[in-house]
Amino acid sequence: MNVVEVTGLTVRYAGATALEGVDLHVGEAELVALIGANGAGKSTLVKALSGLVRPAAGRVTVHGRLAQVPEGREMFGDLSVDDNLRLGGWRNGRHGRDTAGIYRVLPELAGLRRRRAGTLSGGEQQMVAIGRALMARPDVLVIDELSLGLAPLAVANLVGHLRALHADRGLAVLLIEQNARLALELCHRAYVLEAGRIVLHGDAGRLAGDTRVTAAYLGGHVSTEGPAR
Numbered sequence: 001m002n003v004v005e006v007t008g009l010t011v012r013y014a015g016a017t018a019l020e021g022v023d024l025h026v027g028e029a030e031l032v033a034l035i036g037a038n039g040a041g042k043s044t045l046v047k048a049l050s051g052l053v054r055p056a057a058g059r060v061t062v063h064g065r066l067a068q069v070p071e072g073r074e075m076f077g078d079l080s081v082d083d084n085l086r087l088g089g090w091r092n093g094r095h096g097r098d099t100a101g102i103y104r105v106l107p108e109l110a111g112l113r114r115r116r117a118g119t120l121s122g123g124e125q126q127m128v129a130i131g132r133a134l135m136a137r138p139d140v141l142v143i144d145e146l147s148l149g150l151a152p153l154a155v156a157n158l159v160g161h162l163r164a165l166h167a168d169r170g171l172a173v174l175l176i177e178q179n180a181r182l183a184l185e186l187c188h189r190a191y192v193l194e195a196g197r198i199v200l201h202g203d204a205g206r207l208a209g210d211t212r213v214t215a216a217y218l219g220g221h222v223s224t225e226g227p228a229r
């Protein structure tokens with residue numbers, strides 16, 4: 001069964017079309033990338049998945065729990081790391097706000113738990129944002145711009161955690177990325193969004209070798225170590 005199913009999704013802002021007839025799905029425990037340039041409509045899709053924007057047409061269906069890591073991470077900078085994490089568990093009731101499980105899967109956060117989130121590096125904040133989303137115990141995690149503005153080492157570390165969460169817990173991920181190389185290395189399948197429409201989709205390995213993708217998004221040769229399976 002698919003955890004996310006999007007059919008014919010059209011979203012307009014005050015008459016301007018941000019998404020037009022988008023079909024997309026994420027299977028159980030699948031790693032799927034959505035690649036696209038600035039303004040393509042990626043964040044609009046994320047908002048439609050979380051019900052924050054209303055479709056003008058089409059349908060979004062989520063089976064199971066979906067949690068999102070929003071673009072720009074949206075930390076509460078004056079709150080501690082631990083409090084930021086706890087906010088992710090607000091739907092779970094009292095027991096659901098226990099953060100110990102998050103420090104087990106993201107041990108780097110344990111030493112930072114009392115730090116104010118606003119004092120952390122971008123990579124650390126992104127890890128907090130992922131941990132906060134994991135507090136909702138999602139079946140599928142939607143990450144809007146994982147790598148934006150982060151140092152390569154921080155990105156590699158986050159990718160390692162995502163691979164482990166996928167391998168150990170069967171977490172499905174919809175990864176929104178402008179860095180196509182990163183997205184195609186991590187994910188099984190990918191969609192390319194241009195001006196609100198899906199223009200290409202398929203197996204990540206095949207897209208990495210597609211001249212339309214290499215010309216527009218990869219700027220030359222790609223070498224991949226292959227997606228996590």
Ligand SMILES: Nc1ncnc2c1ncn2[C@@H]1O[C@H](COP(=O)(O)OP(=O)(O)O)[C@@H](O)[C@H]1O
Pocket residue numbers: 013014016017018036037038039040041042043044045
């Ligand atoms: N709240 C909004 N009101 C009007 N237009 C918007 C709004 N949010 C986004 N847009 C427009 O919709 C298009 C898609 O934006 P967005 O989904 O943020 O793209 P991306 O995340 O791929 O950069 C852009 O042209 C953007 O200017």
Ligand SMILES: [Mg+2]
Pocket residue numbers: 042043044071144
């Ligand atoms: Mg965006």
